[in-house]
Amino acid sequence: MRVIPITQYHESTMQLAQPVYDRQRRILLSAPQFIHPKYLAKLQEVGIRTLFVEDAESRGITLEEMMDIPSWLDVVQAVQETYDAVAARKTFPLRGIQQAAGRLIKEMQGRQLVLGVPPSTLAENLRPYAHAVNVSIMALQVGKLLGYHELMLRDLAIGCLLHDIGKATGKENEEHPAAGFEIMRSVRELNLLSAHVAFQHHERMDGQGYPRGIQGNAFVQYAQVCGLCNAYENLIEKVPPHEAMEMVMAWSGRAYSVEIVQAFVRAVPAYPPGTKIRLQAGEEAIVTKITSHMQRPVVRRLTTGEEISLADEPTIMIAGSI
Known part of the structure; x- marks a missing residue:
């Protein structure tokens, strides 16, 4: 699971992972489900800018650090x-x-x-x-x-x-x-x-x-x-x-x-779980969890699926988020 800008949602590859709430805190869309373009437009109309989604890149990321x-x-x-x-x-x-x-x-x-x-x-x-x-x-x-x-x-x-x-x-x-x-x-x-x-x-x-x-x-x-x-x-x-x-x-x-x-x-971590990042060598990765160091998370290389703890790899640097 990860958080994405609503404009990046793709119905063919992503599924809503957390409910969406309206102005009165009532559930507007339940999860899990795929969002029809008509409903996506409605969400944007009420000012919702980001969504929780599940996709191949975020598999296994639970966001357990986030408050219920x-x-x-x-x-x-x-x-x-x-x-x-x-x-x-x-x-x-x-x-x-x-x-x-x-x-x-x-x-x-x-x-x-x-x-x-x-x-x-x-x-x-x-x-x-x-x-x-x-x-x-x-x-x-x-x-x-x-x-x-x-x-x-x-x-x-x-x-x-x-x-x-x-x-x-x-x-x-x-x-x-x-x-x-x-x-x-x-x-x-x-x-x-x-x-x-x-x-x-x-x-x-x-x-x-x-x-x-x-x-x-x-x-x-x-x-x-x-x-x-x-x-x-x-x-x-x-x-x-x-x-x-x-x-x-x-x-x-x-x-x-x-x-x-x-x-x-x-x-406070600069890269919360679910954040897509680029390593200094040019590789793309995604943060999977925070362990011993707030600014050196565990990340998964998107090309190989390998997970590494940056706290244990001081020579691997983050170039920025994607």
Whole structure:
């Protein structure tokens, strides 16, 4: 199984491997099945840009590192309900967002890696909430490497799930962080550090961020973790993951602390399972799993079917994704 752009789907060689959901999170197309061109066009109309497929190249790839889609959608729903409540000026649904954070922490416990589901597999109206969930998943893994205990992870997760909550008030661009901070600090049961995640997630250590242009230690660590994960999640919508990872490393000591960037690189793979890549020698391969090293996965050569662990083969380099 792998994720492909919907424009690359071929009915003769590919089968849908995971259900497709509509704007209300109902199953639009079940799996497994071949997608008729008429239905493919309908999916594109609702804004779905990527699909989970099975084909000859992805045989045996289980994507077991990815969070179970129904569970992931439950967390997406909790975030959406919180946004809706804030937009309607209703009582803040604290219990739902706390349970969502706890669910993500439980997913992470005992697992080396948890991947979020690509937001582009959903209808467009759900993507902002899916984005927040994926930022939280990455941030929790960074926090784990930084030695955060469970209470710290919970506060980090809540801050990340709600980092853009200011947008629910209609505030955009440089106004939404302050609006989000005001919303969160008004909820007595939320840690003020979680509110600072919303306030500072667009700041930078060098003072080039917003809304306040703070520098150095004024940029709290939770907000740095969220800010880096948020920036990366936005980048991989526009550029290949390996290019986004290079940009992350270039931010070390400038936009974010060296410690946090190093933890991020150790926690988040640039080449998730199912990614087609080109090796430096020109061979095409596909990532099958992540084992001991996040940036050196196990890959299968597409010409021979041979699987090799790049962590054990330091002379074999990845040229980029295909």
